[in-house]
Amino acid sequence: MVIKSNPQVIYCGGPGDIAGTMRSWLSGKHDATEVSETYSGQFFDQISARCLSALVISTHARKELFAEGAIMVEHRPNKATGKSGLVYKLAYMSHWLGVIGTILRHRPQVILIADFEHWWLLTIPAIFGIKVITDLQCTFWPRGYRSTSLYERLLQGLNGWFWKKIPIATICISPECERQVHEMVGGQVSGALLQARSSYQRVHFAGIPPPVWEVDSFRLMSAGRAERNKGVFDLLDVMAALHADGQSKISLEICGGGTALSELKAECARRGLDGCIRILGQLKSSEMHAAYERCHTVVVPTTAYFPEGLNRVIVEGVLSGRPVVATAVCPAIDVLPRSVIAVECGDKQAMVSALKRMANDKNYYESMRANCAAESEQFYDRELSWGAALGRALDLVFK
Numbered sequence: 001m002v003i004k005s006n007p008q009v010i011y012c013g014g015p016g017d018i019a020g021t022m023r024s025w026l027s028g029k030h031d032a033t034e035v036s037e038t039y040s041g042q043f044f045d046q047i048s049a050r051c052l053s054a055l056v057i058s059t060h061a062r063k064e065l066f067a068e069g070a071i072m073v074e075h076r077p078n079k080a081t082g083k084s085g086l087v088y089k090l091a092y093m094s095h096w097l098g099v100i101g102t103i104l105r106h107r108p109q110v111i112l113i114a115d116f117e118h119w120w121l122l123t124i125p126a127i128f129g130i131k132v133i134t135d136l137q138c139t140f141w142p143r144g145y146r147s148t149s150l151y152e153r154l155l156q157g158l159n160g161w162f163w164k165k166i167p168i169a170t171i172c173i174s175p176e177c178e179r180q181v182h183e184m185v186g187g188q189v190s191g192a193l194l195q196a197r198s199s200y201q202r203v204h205f206a207g208i209p210p211p212v213w214e215v216d217s218f219r220l221m222s223a224g225r226a227e228r229n230k231g232v233f234d235l236l237d238v239m240a241a242l243h244a245d246g247q248s249k250i251s252l253e254i255c256g257g258g259t260a261l262s263e264l265k266a267e268c269a270r271r272g273l274d275g276c277i278r279i280l281g282q283l284k285s286s287e288m289h290a291a292y293e294r295c296h297t298v299v300v301p302t303t304a305y306f307p308e309g310l311n312r313v314i315v316e317g318v319l320s321g322r323p324v325v326a327t328a329v330c331p332a333i334d335v336l337p338r339s340v341i342a343v344e345c346g347d348k349q350a351m352v353s354a355l356k357r358m359a360n361d362k363n364y365y366e367s368m369r370a371n372c373a374a375e376s377e378q379f380y381d382r383e384l385s386w387g388a389a390l391g392r393a394l395d396l397v398f399k
Contacts, residue, residue: 008109009053009055010057012056012114013058018060035200037386039114055102058074080092109131111131131397139331142308143308163184163190170193171386173310174335218297220250226257227260232301235299238355247359253295301351308332318375321369321372323341324339326342
């Protein structure tokens with residue numbers, strides 16, 4: 001089939017290698033670079049099932065244009081990446097005005113937009129009769145820490161007006177995303193609010209044996225980008241406090257790349273924590289599988305400066321049969337209440353206490369671990385998947 005000049009659907013996703021995912025999808029394979037089912041792969045499923053044509057725009061750093069059948073993928077790098085302050089805002093706005101220009105040029109029947117800042121700008125394509133589906137993968141503000149700055153109040157006011165009038169549907173990756181839409185709007189929301197969950201295949205976790213609680217060894221694992229607003233530096237204080245309290249049995253592995261990785265390694269060495277902390281850097285999917293297998297508990301120290309939408313590390317920890325200690329800013333605790341211990345952001349002593357109890361109270365640890373299996377089921381249920389929610393949203397457009 002020849003690509004239509006005016007695709008019926010335009011999907012603006014995140015920075016993922018969507019062209020690579022499409023190649024895997026075309027060959028009938030799971031994208032080996034991801035543990036969860038990719039959103040773009042689920043998007044392709046829904047578009048193919050409805051015989052629609054689509055253009056997918058990713059902000060992946062590698063420029064590429066790839067087309068097959070009725071679907072075209074464009075990698076269009078966002079020049080705001082790596083910038084800050086006014087330069088970032090100008091580059092960000094330039095990128096999205098360019099995307100909106102593409103939308104207006106193609107005039108699709110519907111657009112699907114993932115995590116945006118200036119949502120109100122999507123009023124422009126709506127004026128031209130283009131339906132809008134919004135996809136919330138992050139919250140508007142860190143849970144429990146809504147900003148009162150003038151800029152944020154103005155932005156949320158504009159975005160709130162947008163949600164009162166424009167979207168035909170909004171996909172929410174967590175209850176917190178939906179709650180914040182209601183809070184921002186302060187009244188009636190336009191369109192359907194559709195809850196969705198990250199989707200996984202059982203086979204990816206079936207081979208991970210249950211952890212064995214040990215008297216003299218208790219291993220923690222933290223995964224994610226090494227950035228200060230993700231809280232990874234707080235774990236140095238937590239581990240130092242645990243060992244000062246005689247908890248030498250507790251060790252930690254930190255997995256993931258990031259701009260602060262070198263700084264993290266240097267600080268860990270400076271504080272003499274190399275004996276209890278291993279910093280492994282970015283890992284492949286198979287290596288992450290092994291890291292989950294080695295650990296007893298996953299720890300997620302996200303700070304009050306990061307607007308988590310769900311946090312997949314928490315989810316994957318529970319799917320691996322490992323209970324989690326996380327800060328309350330992470331909305332995953334709403335859907336995994338019996339497998340996750342929540343502590344307040346910045347309360348390092350509370351995190352120390354939670355980890356000590358896990359490491360020293362076998363009955364408590366086993367009771368937490370036993371909850372993981374039942375709470376995992378929602379992430380295997382295809383009716384609760386992002387793709388299923390997208391299907392319901394598309395049905396509102398193409399019914």
